[in-house]
Every structure is written in C-alpha cells, then in structure tokens.
Amino acid sequence: MKFAKNILCIGAGYVGGPTMAVIAAKCPGCKVTVVDVNEERIRRWNSDDLPIFEPGLLDVVRSVRGRNLFFSNDVVEGIRAADIIFVSVNTPTKTFGHGAGMASDLQYWEKTAHEIVAHADRSKIIVEKSTLPVRTAEAMECILQENKKGIHFEVISNPEFLSEGSAVKDLLEPDRVLIGSRQTESGRKAAQEIAAIFAHWVAADKIITSNLWSAELSKLVANAFLAQRISSINAVSALCEKTDADVAEISFAVGSDTRIGPRFLNASVGFGGSCFKKDILNLVYICRSYDLNEVADYWQAVIEINEYQQERFVRKIIKEMFNTIVGKKIVLLGFAFKANTGDTRESPGIFVAGKLLEERAQLVISDPQALENARKELSGLDGSVEYEPDPYRAAVDAQAIAVITEWDIYRKLDFAKIFASMRKPAFLFDGRNILDHQKLFQIGFNVFPLGKPSLTHFK
Numbered sequence: 001m002k003f004a005k006n007i008l009c010i011g012a013g014y015v016g017g018p019t020m021a022v023i024a025a026k027c028p029g030c031k032v033t034v035v036d037v038n039e040e041r042i043r044r045w046n047s048d049d050l051p052i053f054e055p056g057l058l059d060v061v062r063s064v065r066g067r068n069l070f071f072s073n074d075v076v077e078g079i080r081a082a083d084i085i086f087v088s089v090n091t092p093t094k095t096f097g098h099g100a101g102m103a104s105d106l107q108y109w110e111k112t113a114h115e116i117v118a119h120a121d122r123s124k125i126i127v128e129k130s131t132l133p134v135r136t137a138e139a140m141e142c143i144l145q146e147n148k149k150g151i152h153f154e155v156i157s158n159p160e161f162l163s164e165g166s167a168v169k170d171l172l173e174p175d176r177v178l179i180g181s182r183q184t185e186s187g188r189k190a191a192q193e194i195a196a197i198f199a200h201w202v203a204a205d206k207i208i209t210s211n212l213w214s215a216e217l218s219k220l221v222a223n224a225f226l227a228q229r230i231s232s233i234n235a236v237s238a239l240c241e242k243t244d245a246d247v248a249e250i251s252f253a254v255g256s257d258t259r260i261g262p263r264f265l266n267a268s269v270g271f272g273g274s275c276f277k278k279d280i281l282n283l284v285y286i287c288r289s290y291d292l293n294e295v296a297d298y299w300q301a302v303i304e305i306n307e308y309q310q311e312r313f314v315r316k317i318i319k320e321m322f323n324t325i326v327g328k329k330i331v332l333l334g335f336a337f338k339a340n341t342g343d344t345r346e347s348p349g350i351f352v353a354g355k356l357l358e359e360r361a362q363l364v365i366s367d368p369q370a371l372e373n374a375r376k377e378l379s380g381l382d383g384s385v386e387y388e389p390d391p392y393r394a395a396v397d398a399q400a401i402a403v404i405t406e407w408d409i410y411r412k413l414d415f416a417k418i419f420a421s422m423r424k425p426a427f428l429f430d431g432r433n434i435l436d437h438q439k440l441f442q443i444g445f446n447v448f449p450l451g452k453p454s455l456t457h458f459k
C-alpha cells in the first residue's frame with residue numbers, strides 16, 4: 001500500500017511507543033515506524049507482551065501493528081524512508097562532568113542527530129518529542145545543517161504531555177498539543193504539517209503553535225508547576241500533623257476555588273516518575289547558567305520538599321514503631337511511582353525501601369505490575385527483601401504496612417483478614433491517604449495517615 005506520509009519515531013519508550021500507536025490509529029494514511037537500538041524492547045513491541053504497561057495500549061497496538069504501525073531495530077532504513085522524524089530518545093539527568101546531577105544528558109539526542117545527517121538523502125522535518133532544555137533546537141539545527149548534501153532539516157518542538165497510567169487517554173483527548181517552530185516561512189509550514197497529523201483527531205483550538213523556545217520551555221514549566229502543587233500540599237501536610245488540621249479537607253476547600261482547581265492536590269509520600277525531578281533539576285540548571293540564582297532556588301525548593309516528605313515518612317515509621325524496626329517485617333503496598341503503571345523510575349518506594357533496609361527491617365514488596373522493576377531497583381541493596389504480588393500473603397506475620405502507591409485494588413482489600421494475619425500491635429502508614437482510616441482503626445490497626453491526626457490504640 002502507498003502511504004501519504006512516512007513518519008518515523010526514534011526511541012520506543014514510554015513516550016515514543018504509545019504516541020506513535022495513537023498516531024497510527026488516527027492517521028491510517030500514514031506509515032508509522034518506531035525504531036530503537038534496544039532489540040529486546042522492539043521484540044516485545046512486536047509481541048503481545050508489550051515492554052510497558054499502559055491501560056488500553058495493547059488494544060490500540062494490535063489494531064494497527066502490521067497495518068500502518070511497525071516496530072524495528074533498523075534505524076538507518078527508518079531514517080532513509082522518513083518524511084517526518086520524531087525523536088523520543090531518553091534525556092536523563094547527567095551523572096558525570098559539568099552539570100552532573102542537574103543538567104540533561106543530551107548525548108543520545110546528539111548521537112541521533114548525527115545519525116539522521118549521515119543517513120538522510122532528502123529534506124525532512126525533525127520533531128523534538130523528548131523533553132529538552134530550552135534552546136536545544138539551536139544546537140540540533142547546527143548539527144543537522146552541517147550536512148554537505150544540501151538538504152534542509154526543519155526542527156520542530158512538539159513536547160509530549162502524556163502522563164503514565166493514562167497515556168492512551170491523554171493521547172486521544174489531550175488538553176492541548178503544542179507545536180513550536182522557527183517563525184520563518186519554512187518553519188511555519190513544517191509546524192502546519194505536524195499540526196495536520198494531530199488535526200485528524202484533536203480540535204483545532206487545542207492545537208497551539210508557538211516559537212521554538214516557548215515550546216521547549218513550556219514542557220519544563222508545566223512539569224515544574226505540577227510538581228510544585230504536590231510539594232505545596234505535602235509541605236502543608238507536615239503542618240497539619242502538628243495542628244490537627246486535615247490535609248484532605250484543606251485540599252478540598254482550597255481546590256474548590258476555581259482559580260486554584262482541585263487536581264494535583266493529593267498529599268503523598270512524594271512525587272516520583274522519570275520526569276518531574278529530572279525536568280526541575282534541568283530548569284534549575286538552566287536558571288543558574290543564566291545567573292538567575294533566585295529563580296533557581298525557588299524551583300529547587302520543590303525538589304527539596306519532595307525529599308523532605310519521603311524522609312519524614314520514613315522517620316515517622318521508625319518513631320511510631322518504638323524507634324526500632326530491626327527484624328520487623330514491613331510490607332510496602334505498591335512500588336510503582338503511581339497507580340496503573342509498572343514504572344518505578346524515581347518512585348518514592350526506592351527511597352523508603354532503602355532507608356528501611358538500612359534500619360534492618362525485613363521488607364516485603366507487593367505491587368500488581370511493578371515487581372519486575374522493583375527487583376531491578378533494589379538489586380544492589382543489602383538486607384532482607386521479598387517480592388509478593390498477593391497483598392494478603394505479603395501481610396502474614398507483618399508488623400506494619402506502608403502504602404506507597406495509590407492502586408485502586410488496595411482500597412478494596414479485606415483489612416480485617418489482613419489484620420488477623422499480622423503481628424500485634426499492627427501499624428498502617430498510609431502514604432497516599434487512600435484507605436478508610438476510621439475503619440482500619442476500628443479493626444484494630446494503629447493508623448498513621450498523611451497530614452491528618454493519627455489513630456492509635458496506645459494509652
């Protein structure tokens with residue numbers, strides 16, 4: 001079959017895979033190919049055992065795979081055939097050299113740009129899908145335009161705002177699609193070409209165009225704002241615990257103000273995920289590089305509060321369990337960084353597990369999707385860790401349960417049965433405030449919610 005356009009995506013990760021599956025589903029006239037250097041990942045994208053868990057994703061992939069969606073390791077052929085290349089390779093925080101621990105490591109991006117130059121034989125649109133520091137496109141343009149073949153690459157920024165666990169829904173019904181381009185004739189034309197892809201299913205007023213730098217920076221700012229809301233409510237949760245105010249009541253009261261809005265005001269053991277910390281660190285680094293130290297400090301505090309919240313959670317567990325957890329069996333209910341994903345990158349569970357192991361607790365990690373990743377995350381740590389998908393089995397003989405992930409299934413557990421199988425006194429630390437604390441208390445648990453009065457049976 002002859003396709004109207006050949007779209008390539010380099011990088012078959014959490015962003016590239018779902019995004020391209022939805023584009024293929026909505027644009028049957030386009031051939032969409034996703035390439036990745038990782039052979040195992042591609043093998044799994046070509047099977048029904050997808051490399052990432054996302055509700056609804058397998059159905060979308062199955063409906064288009066082999067029709068107009070293809071997964072391959074052949075990056076070179078992919079580049080040759082493409083009219084439009086989305087680049088969605090990872091941009092982790094640098095771990096070495098200048099800017100280590102702060103700046104984005106752009107080596108994969110740059111390597112990809114060189115590969116594009118080496119193998120392209122005609123002009124193409126290059127779309128930044130990965131989250132990148134503001135003005136990265138400038139560097140990319142320099143690399144791409146250095147070609148001796150007389151071909152032109154137009155660089156577009158089209159940051160992805162999908163959230164894990166709801167990726168398919170977010171892609172199908174985005175709040176907005178942002179397309180940044182050079183404000184030149186060819187830049188605007190390329191932006192229109194990318195907009196035309198999304199126009200197959202996204203209303204015109206939700207497709208926003210801007211200059212390149214605004215698009216790049218908007219993604220960092222959006223993540224910083226979202227994370228800042230969580231750090232704000234988490235900071236308030238600490239104050240609530242001192243004053244007998246209830247953080248959930250405050251979220252509701254404050255979030256009812258339409259100027260503030262109700263979402264992203266759930267106090268938690270801390271935000272995780274591959275993006276928030278990385279992107280804020282990057283924002284902080286960029287601000288410092290322009291000597292905007294006050295601005296950098298402001299955003300850095302969002303991360304500091306997040307670390308404080310995780311630390312506070314662990315300290316509370318230790319303190320309430322009579323200042324020693326040596327040899328005590330503690331169950332972490334959930335290990336994914338949020339519900340509905342198997343992803344554990346930057347999960348607060350990693351910090352909590354590490355600290356509890358340092359205190360020589362015996363850990364049991366339970367999660368419906370994330371145990372494979374949990375094993376990898378904790379593989380280097382000393383101490384006793386078991387992995388048990390069944391929460392009931394995990395709780396047998398345990399002294400405490402700590403909720404780390406807000407999985408729906410945990411709300412529906414039979415806690416009377418769980419309590420009966422645990423050692424007494426039994427403790428429950430709800431790091432997500434998802435359980436019925438009064439009911440747990442009545443069952444017999446000593447309950448420690450976040451930002452709410454604790455409920456204990458001790459005199």
Ligand code: UDX
Nearest residue numbers: 011012013014015036037038088089090091108130131
């Ligand atoms: C990543 C970044 O975390 C995010 O900031 C950015 O917006 C998009 O890329 P994600 O899709 O979650 O998001 O990353 P990951 O799941 O690690 O996928 C990246 C993929 O790129 C991996 O499968 C990796 O094998 C592939 N890759 C990386 C290449 O194909 N070539 C490379 O040179 C480097």
Ligand code: UDX
Nearest residue numbers: 160161162163164264265266268271272273275337338
């Ligand atoms: C985020 C952004 O939401 C998305 O737009 C961007 O493209 C990538 O980064 P993601 O990290 O997948 O998405 O998940 P998100 O739903 O934002 O949650 C991030 C973290 O914040 C999770 O650990 C979550 O549990 C936590 N969270 C979220 C809270 O602690 N409280 C809240 O009220 C909301």
